[in-house]
Amino acid sequence: MSGPRPLPPAADHERHDALLVAQLVAGDPLEPEQMSEAQRLVADCGACAALAADLPVVARAVAQEPVPPRRRDHRLSPEQAERLRGNALTRLLRRFSLPSSRAFQPAAAGVLSIGLLLVVAGYAWPDGGTVSVQAEPNLIDWRTAMPSSPAAEAEVAPVAPSLIEAGAARDAEAPDALDGAAEAMEDPEFAESLPRSQAGTSEGLAQKSGAGQDAAEGDVTESNLAESYLAGSAELGVAADGIEPPADDEAADAAVSVADEDATGLSPRALAPDDARGRDVTAEDSAESPASVASASPEALDDGGPPELLVVLGLLLALAGGGLLLVGWLARRARDPLAP
């Protein structure tokens, strides 16, 4: 290695770009102007020339610096290896933190977002998942409006006869069936066999059969039908705002039909033939009644449609996404900070 060229240091050497000289010496790619400037500095300034000569010497001296010898053997023992491998959970979490699992977190966040969107969409559904009373007065979902506790049933019981009376007008066309039901109600054995929830309505049914007879005699009019309908709504706690008395026979029939069957929990028309055969009415029998109502007007009583499905699906997705995000978070926490 030759020493620095015997050039006097330039007077303004302090202002020279030493970094540029270092880049030239290291062979870094330079812009043409930078290259010519660096070459000019080394050629014209003795101090810059000395610097250019010294930098490789420094690099070589660093490389030749001796280091103390290693004193430990770092090979792993089987016990250390077992400890480092960790338990099954640690290994699983480590797997989730691998670069190949990088798409896992955004996917989990996406699933969570979609789930939440579905939940929001389910709740924001126009009908809110239940049939609107205001929109269709005749489509009241009596099953949801109907109290289920014995106390509430006691409150409802007096209402039922009025509704049944109204419904009797519709049933007046089938006096034979009603007669059969009335006979069954008068049978004490049958009355005892009724579940408690229906016991209060047996009297109503008995009255109903009487009312059916009255109706045949023309006691029930359109106006008292509507009044009893609204009274029933108020008693049951159902918002009846905007409900107008049904203006025609068809609407009145529909309202009475629904109220009739659900207020009692028994469908007189369904009940009558069975009773006529002397079969006991059981809880299963009464459970059939709403189904028969739903089949009679599926659009009116459809409460298991898209909104509920969306909410349930959304909740499931949100739970799945949240769970995956949690696993990802745990995996990040379990990740070795030294690992690239």
Place this chain on the structure above:
Amino acid sequence: MDRAAENARDQALVTAALGGELEAFNQLVTLYQDYLFSMTVRVVRDPDISEEAVQEAFFSAYRNLERFSGPSFRAWLTRIAINAARDMLRKRKRRPSEPYPEWEDDAWQPPAPASEGPEQVSLAKQQRAAIARCMEGISEDQRAAIVLYDVQGFGYPEIAAITNVSVGTVKSRIHRGRLALRDCLAPLMEPFRG
């Protein structure tokens, strides 16, 4: 052994180690423990910390062997060891200790050639002490970059990947570090030039 052959050998050992062969991993340890120690001790300037860093590096490498995706196991291991060494250094800074005397201790120094007279031996000792002092005077980042470039022979892009900075930053650290070393060694440069 060229780099390609070295990489192929290491990849085979990694595959075997992933298959549960501890002996394969220990072969990798045997191949690289001297290299890792000499690299980290130049960076952290403390043999004890360096030993701990190398140990941690091999532990971490074993735990995360599945993360190795090639091509160079040496570079991957170097990155882990640099991270471990810096981690140890940070902990040491939080708990200041006595200056490490071993760099001044000649007991571990390689024996001087028989042809060298006492004057040359003394000069060599002065040079080593000066280099050690000046290396401690530059920043840890500059030191790591210079060691990886001038001692271990990594290229700019490899150093950028190992230290997780841009190539421009790597160049800047190397050049500024060298300029600082040259300034520090200026009064003693004549023997180095010789």
